[in-house]
Amino acid sequence: MRRAIAASSLALAIVVTTAACDSGDESSSSTSTRGTQATSTTEDTTSVTVGIICDTAEDASRTLVQSWGSDDEAAAKRCATDAVVHELFRTKGAGNTWMSRGCDRSDPGVPVCAYSYEGGAAFLTVEGTEAEGWKVTDLEFMAD
Secondary structure, three states, X not given: OHHHHHHHHHHHHHHHHHHHHHHHHHHHHHHXXXXXXXXXXXXXXXXXXXXXXXXXXXXXXXXXXXXXXXXXXXXXXXXXXXXXXXXXXXXXXXXXXXXEEEEEOOOOOOOEEEEEEOOEEEEEEEEEEOOOEEEEEEEEEEEO
């Protein structure tokens, strides 16, 4: 009788474990498949910008300067081209005293944002749209 009860208990444990594992496997498999399909579809049909875009010219220039001051190249690249980031990050930005002087919007599609600092100024050309975001595309320095 004990053997019959032990065998029944073992069989029940196997059935319960198998059912639980099967249920978990289906869920994992299904989730994995859906994730792969969604990623594949997104990559094939839609351009997705990762991260937050800079939604104004002022935001793009401010983000670049603050990121430089924090030695955060990844954050700077959200709102500036690789060439601008590379040029600015050739020197350390920690402790910089750059003061924003605003953006000249005489050409609304390509504003130029000015920053002054002891000994000179920097002019950041920014391009973009509100829908696609703004990026600093050029950097010029002027010494006093």
